[in-house]
Amino acid sequence: MLGPVNTLFILFTTFLISLSISAEENVKPCLVQDSVLIQKFHIFPNKTLLDTERKLTYAPHQYFREGNSIRGCVCLVKKCIRKCCAEDHHIKNGSTECVPRDGGFGEFRTSVFRNLLPPKSANDEFYFLTGLQNCPQSRFRLYPDESPDDKFTLLANGDLKFLAEEEPIDVSMYCVEHFGDVDYVSAILCFPEEPSNQVEGALINVYAVGMLLSTVFIAITLLVYVLLPQLRNLHGKCLMCHVGCLLAAYLSLSIVQLGTETIPGWLCTFIPFVIQFTFSAAFFWLNIMCFDICWMFNRVHTISGSSAERERKKLCIYSTYAWGCPLLLLTVCIIADLTPGLPNFIPRPRFGEHSCWYSPIGDKSPVLVYFFGPISILLIMNLILFIRTAMRIVSLRKGTGMLNRNDSQSSSDKQQKFVLYLKLFIVMGLSWIMEVISFLVKGPTYMWLLTDVCNTLQGLAIFLIFVWKPKVRRLLRERLCPGRGMEQQNTLVSAGGANHLRKISSNTKVEELSQN
Known part of the structure; x- marks a missing residue:
């Protein structure tokens, strides 16, 4: 019998999938004006369509239904x-x-x-x-x-x-x-399309400024982890890789947003590859952190060696996955974009043709296949891992009693890491789920204003989650101002000693009164 958590997860996943499918059905692979009405045709079992009148063959993503008629995106074929x-x-x-x-x-x-x-x-x-x-x-x-x-x-x-x-x-x-x-x-x-009004034009600048602000806070977060060796355990190194990828991605996006009019052609073609790789790698590292926290709570020990050796081996395995998969995606993008004569069913990104990203004109399947598709899969995997971890925590509390006072320090650290990564997943996950939905559904700019602004300020949220904490601030003070840190520590020790003496004196007086 399914528990309430499993039932909630299944309902939530079903809702997201149905929303995505219904949104995708409304997305046409080309503008209606760039399509032709197909009246005589034959559809094969693999969904390929043959226009018998014009002798043209359309892949499944190159034609669409409009009412009771079928239209072909002829400019994707010829x-x-x-x-x-x-x-x-x-x-x-x-x-x-x-x-x-x-x-x-x-x-x-x-x-x-x-x-x-x-x-x-x-x-x-x-x-x-x-x-x-x-x-x-x-x-x-x-x-x-x-x-x-x-x-x-x-x-x-x-x-x-x-x-x-x-x-x-x-x-x-x-x-x-x-x-x-x-x-x-x-x-x-x-006439070249311009922002429909001054508000939309201002929003473009707001998004760019928000990305630059995120870049600053992400850089500060990365710098803090570089300065403090206490934070550079396995989890810290994974976070540094994630944050480093986001730093490069937001910096590249800021350049595109602020310099669209002046970016040279070669840079406009090169930057999309950087954005593709860095954002993909950031989500793969987030997936690694979600997996690692789930592994930690399930106490799976399949790697031999000491604690340090296990961490080293795990980091090597994680790096192979989190760098290798985005590199593979990037390689496929490069081949699809730069190789002439590929079959029509292979989506071509067309980086730099009409913008410094995937081409906004014509077929939308490349950005779904190479970018939003992998990100959506990773987000669903992360959600499953977090639900699995949460269920494990509840199970351990009720059953074995692992999370009790006898193991309070270890369990407290694990729960703190879980809460931190859960916050990171919420910040990254929800905003990017809305980003995917907004891409599929479209609609006026104001509909997605809140989620777009939140997306641009992810760097600030990451800084608040991982850096703006009492422990990290204390470590930073001790690192940058060691003398001041020692003085504060001595003050705390003296204050603690005084309190202890007062307690002893008070207890002595109570004993004397009781004897009298």
Whole structure:
């Protein structure tokens, strides 16, 4: 029969899984405007879909249902170029109106391939989407024949690029069309998306400042553990690795938040790999600490040797796991991102293409597979380990009596470590669970304001949990001001001695009175 703790855990886990599944079902792998309606198709047992009309094959994460219809993210299967009007239309001179034109599409394709695309581009490499793109702000037209700044070309992957600029523009943000003259092809672009109001713009700076503040407190925490050898036992070394990873991750995020406009292209591509590795490693080290506290309470001794030798061996095993798994994830990311010609079903991170992180445009599966997915699995594992440890503590209190006065010092230390790591898990776990849910569900910024701010201030919480304690402050005073520490200790000893003498004197008087 399940106990109340097990029942609560099962209900909580079921709720999280159902919430994640329902949220994931609402996440489309691409914008509707970047998809095509598939009317004639065949779905295979492995969920792969064949568009028999266009002769295109879609992996399960490359198409989605909308109502009773199926739409395919064609730009995930082929390179795309967007045409502003329907196939047999063009834009009338001096207006933005699409009007019919006989044979317009064939002439349009010829003009595009001859004048805009690289010479080696083949006709069958590209799919032409039709219709004006949806823009978050508004649109503007280019006049390349009148302004040198408006001259542009199309890249081999279908992106538009100004000749005078380096940053390409995704197909969801532009369309090209004949304007009056058949040989004259120009483009209509979306204005760059900006914060919808001053409050959202200010929030971006608030998040960046919060991350910098966390970076400072995390650095102080790491420095305290470096200065105090008393804290550098196995648990302390694991915490130092965890905190060191968070320090590098938050520092990298702060650079991205504050310097998006000025970061060079190579750095914008490199930093996401650093963030990917450091955040993954931080969560793997948190998983190690949760496992170790569970191991400690269950008194499992499978490693031989003295206490120091066991700690050394455990640290080697833990390091292999906590550094090796993130390194493996990073290697897979590098291969998927930088290797050309991989199958379409392999998610590609596209670091640095549209932001200094996973590409926010198009397929969202890479960030789920390589980042949020592993983190979610680790958080669930940590929750199971903490519930197991809590149940063990209750069992030992009721049953064997291990946690009593005879073993008070040892049990007290273990319980203190458990409480510390439980607080750390709550700080890291709850905020990141909400981070995953916010990514899946989306919604306006204000919905996730509280969790986002809490996430940026994790460094402050870690400092308060592990450093701002009387014991650590006393050790720090003794380390930095040894003379002052000795004076305080002598004062305490003198005060204790005086109290002891007063007690003896008082007891003597009581004895004398009783004798009289």
